[in-house]
Amino acid sequence: MEGGTLTVGLATDTAIIDPSITGSSITAVITRNLVDSLVGQAEDNSFVPWLAERWEINSDNSVYTFHLKQGVTFSDGTPLDAAAVKYNFDRILDPKTTSSYAKSLLGPIDKIEAVDTGTVVIHYKKSFAPLLQGLSLPYLGIQSPTYLQKATSTTNTVVGSGPYILESFVKGSGSKLTRRADYNWGPGYAKHAGPAHFNGIDFKYLPESSVRLGALASGQVQAIDEVPPANYRSVQGDEKLQVVTRENPGVNNSYFLNTSKEPFQDTKVRQAFQSAVNGAAAVKAAYLGTLKPADNILGPSTLYYDSGVASKWGFDLAKANELLDEAGWTKKDADGFRTKDGRRLTVHYVYDSASVGASNVTLAQAVQYQVRQAGFEFQLDPVDAGGYTARANSNDYDLVSFFYVRAEPDILRTVFHSAYVPPNGSDYVRVTSLDEKLSKAIGASDAERKQLYGEIQSEIVGQAYAVPLFVAAYQLGASKKLHGISWATNAKPLFYDAWLEP
Incomplete structure (x- = not known):
C-alpha cells in the first residue's frame, strides 16, 4: 500500500x-x-x-x-x-x-x-x-x-x-x-x-491517444486522462481497467464569438452561426456518445444552472439562412460561400494545438462541414501557445474554444466581464453588456443571485455570444x-x- x-x-x-x-x-x-x-x-x-x-x-x-x-x-x-x-x-x-x-x-x-x-x-x-x-x-x-x-x-x-x-x-x-x-x-x-x-x-x-491507451493497457502507466472515445467501451469492459467519469461544473466547452469586429459584430451573423451548428451531431461524431452535448453555457452541476435556456436555441439551418439574408450576406461565390461587398463570410477558429485534443479537432471539422451548409467558411488556425496568446492579445481571431471548471456561477464573470478582455483574462467575446449584472451577482442574496445568473445565461445564449458544445468531463x-x-x-x-x- x-x-x-x-x-x-x-x-x-x-x-x-x-x-x-x-x-x-x-x-x-x-x-x-x-x-x-x-x-x-x-x-x-x-x-x-x-x-x-x-x-x-x-x-x-x-x-x-x-x-x-x-x-x-x-x-x-x-x-x-x-x-x-x-x-x-x-x-x-x-x-x-x-x-x-x-x-x-x-x-x-x-x-x-x-x-x-x-x-x-x-x-x-x-x-x-x-x-x-x-x-x-x-x-x-x-x-x-x-x-x-x-x-x-x-x-x-x-x-x-x-x-x-x-x-x-x-x-x-x-x-x-x-x-x-x-x-x-x-x-x-x-x-x-x-x-x-x-x-x-x-x-x-x-x-497520441493510441500511445496513451497502450501505455495503460501494458501497465507502463496506471492512469490516463481523456480516454479515447473510440476505445471507451473496450477500456470499460477490460477486467483489469476502469473508467471513472466526472462531469465538469462551470462553463461548458463552447465556441466564444468575438463580438468586437466583423463578421460577429453583427448579432444576426452570430445567431446564424449558432443556428447552423448541430452540436449534438458534432459531439456524437467526435466523442461517440461518451460526452453530453451542452444545452446552456453552464453545466448542469453548476449552482444556479437554468434548464430553461435549452428551449431558446438550437440547430435550425433554415433560420441560419434567413438571418444571413437579413444581415446582407445574400450572394454566394463559386465555392458556395456567402459574400457581401466582395468579401467572403470567413471566420477563423484559432486554437493552441497542444491544449486542444484530437477529438476537439474532429469536432471542429464536423462544425466546419455543418456551417458550410449555411455559407460560412470556417477556417481552423492551429498555433502554438505563444501564437495563441499573441493572436488573442492583438484581437486577431473570430472565435476560440475552451471550458472553465468551477461549481460557482461567478465563473461567468471570469469569461464574460470586460475587465478580463485579453490580455487581462478570458473575455474573448469582448462584451460589456453583462458587466453590471455579473458585478452585482457576487454580493447579492441567494434569490437575487439565482435571478441574475438566469438572466445572464439567457443573454449569453440568446445573443449568441457563445455556441455551447458539450459538457466537459x-x-x-x-x-x-x-x-x-x-x-x-x-x-x-x-x-x-x-x-x-x-
Whole structure:
C-alpha cells in the first residue's frame, strides 16, 4: 500500500506550472499535489478546514477572518504563516503578475491584513459571496514567499506546502513529483493523515491517444486522462481497467464569438452561426456518445444552472439562412460561400494545438462541414501557445474554444466581464453588456443571485455570444489496482489518498 511511483499519462500539456498565473486545467491537476489551500471543498460541496483550521465571515460577506494551523511549513523549510498568505494574495492582485484567473477568484479586495502570525483578514469593498469556493482551488494555493521573491520566472517551478515536492517540470514532456516525508496537514475531506502513500508521481505528456491507451493497457502507466472515445467501451469492459467519469461544473466547452469586429459584430451573423451548428451531431461524431452535448453555457452541476435556456436555441439551418439574408450576406461565390461587398463570410477558429485534443479537432471539422451548409467558411488556425496568446492579445481571431471548471456561477464573470478582455483574462467575446449584472451577482442574496445568473445565461445564449458544445468531463482510465482516488469539486482527480495494490 505504501511506496512506489504512480505514473499518469496526460493528453494535453501546459506551458506554465505556476497555478497563480494560469487557468490551465492540467496545471490544476498537477499542482493540487504541490500547494495547499486555505480551505477545502468536499465532494458534497461543503467547506472544510485545511491550512485554515477555522474562519469567520461577517453578515454581508465583506470581511473574512482565517485562523491558520500552526506548524505548517513549505518544502523549503520556511513557515506558512499569515504573512505568507498575504504575500501570495498581494502578488496575485499585483497587475505585474498577470494572474488573471486567480485574481478573478479573489474578487474586489479592499485590503489584506496579517493581524498576527496565525490570523489573516480579507476586507472587501463590497459583499463577495464566492470567496471560499475560489480559495479551495489550486489557483489560490499558497506558495513559499522566499521562493517567489528569488525566482526570476515561475513558469516551470513551484514551491508549496503540499504532500509532494516538484522535482522537475518540462514543457512538452511532463512533471516528476516526490513525496514529502513530514507532511501532516491534509484537507478535512482526506481519508488519512500524514504523508501521501506514493513515493512519487510522474505525469507524462502523451498526446497520441493510441500511445496513451497502450501505455495503460501494458501497465507502463496506471492512469490516463481523456480516454479515447473510440476505445471507451473496450477500456470499460477490460477486467483489469476502469473508467471513472466526472462531469465538469462551470462553463461548458463552447465556441466564444468575438463580438468586437466583423463578421460577429453583427448579432444576426452570430445567431446564424449558432443556428447552423448541430452540436449534438458534432459531439456524437467526435466523442461517440461518451460526452453530453451542452444545452446552456453552464453545466448542469453548476449552482444556479437554468434548464430553461435549452428551449431558446438550437440547430435550425433554415433560420441560419434567413438571418444571413437579413444581415446582407445574400450572394454566394463559386465555392458556395456567402459574400457581401466582395468579401467572403470567413471566420477563423484559432486554437493552441497542444491544449486542444484530437477529438476537439474532429469536432471542429464536423462544425466546419455543418456551417458550410449555411455559407460560412470556417477556417481552423492551429498555433502554438505563444501564437495563441499573441493572436488573442492583438484581437486577431473570430472565435476560440475552451471550458472553465468551477461549481460557482461567478465563473461567468471570469469569461464574460470586460475587465478580463485579453490580455487581462478570458473575455474573448469582448462584451460589456453583462458587466453590471455579473458585478452585482457576487454580493447579492441567494434569490437575487439565482435571478441574475438566469438572466445572464439567457443573454449569453440568446445573443449568441457563445455556441455551447458539450459538457466537459474528466475521464480517468485507470488500473483496477489503483485505489483511493477522490474527486475535487472541479472534477479533477485527487491523489493524496491514492495507493496501488501489489
